[in-house]
Amino acid sequence: MKILLIFSAATVLLGCSVKYDTNTIQxxxxxxxxxxxxxxxKPADGVYETRTYSGSGAATAAAVKAAFARYSDSVNVFTDCDDIACLKSNHVIGLGYYVIPQILHWEDRATEWSGIPDRIEIKITIYNAESNSRVASTIISGKSKWASFGGDHPQDLLPEPINAYIASLY
Structure with a gap:
């Protein structure tokens, strides 16, 4: 009986935590x-199978902006670009950094009913504006807890790992 109780408690505790992984490309x-x-x-909105998640690109850009705002007073998101070539030609800066977030996977599930977690995978690449060189690049993935009681969405998975990654760059 004690073993069953300990196993049940461990299962609930492990199921109640969000899991993140960072895969450093550079x-x-x-x-x-x-x-x-x-x-x-601003990245293009995320897609899972045939469904496009409207607003996911803006949510991702906002999370990246919030993380950088802790270190700079001059942080701007441009919605007319989703790649480095566009930023360099339309939003020129002499010093500073260009940041290109990209949604690789965005999956919003009814976790509280299905037990299938929400998932995200975001690639963030940073370029030095002066040297035009790539400074850093990573892929951040996250998976929601399965013991959800509603209200969780993939965008809720963004702030914690993005803040941690950006902090590691300063």
């Missing part, structure tokens, strides 16, 4: 300079 080649201008592109 380690930071330099520490970012605080108070440098940051220019962020």
């Amino acid at each position: 380690n930071s080649t330099e520490l970012l300079i605080k108070d440098s201008p940051i220019v962020i592109s």
Whole structure:
């Protein structure tokens, strides 16, 4: 009976936590300079199978902006660009960084009914505006807890791992 109780408690506790993973594509080649201008592109909305999640690109850009706002007073998101070429030609900065978030996976599930967790996978690439070189790149993935009581969405998975990643660059 005790074993069953311990197993049940462990299952509930493990099922109630959000899981994140960061897969570094390129380690930071330099520490970012605080108070440098940051220019962020708005990624295209996420798609899962045939469903497009309207607003997911804006939510991702907002989470990235909020993370950088802790280190710079000049952080701007541009909705007319979703790649580095567009940012460099339409939103030129001499010093600072271009940030390209990209949604690789966005899955919003009725977790509280199905037990299938929400999932995200976001790629963030940062370029030095002065040298035009890629400074860092990573893929952040997250999976919601399965013991959800409603109200959880993929965008709720964004702030914690993005804040941690951006903090590691300064």
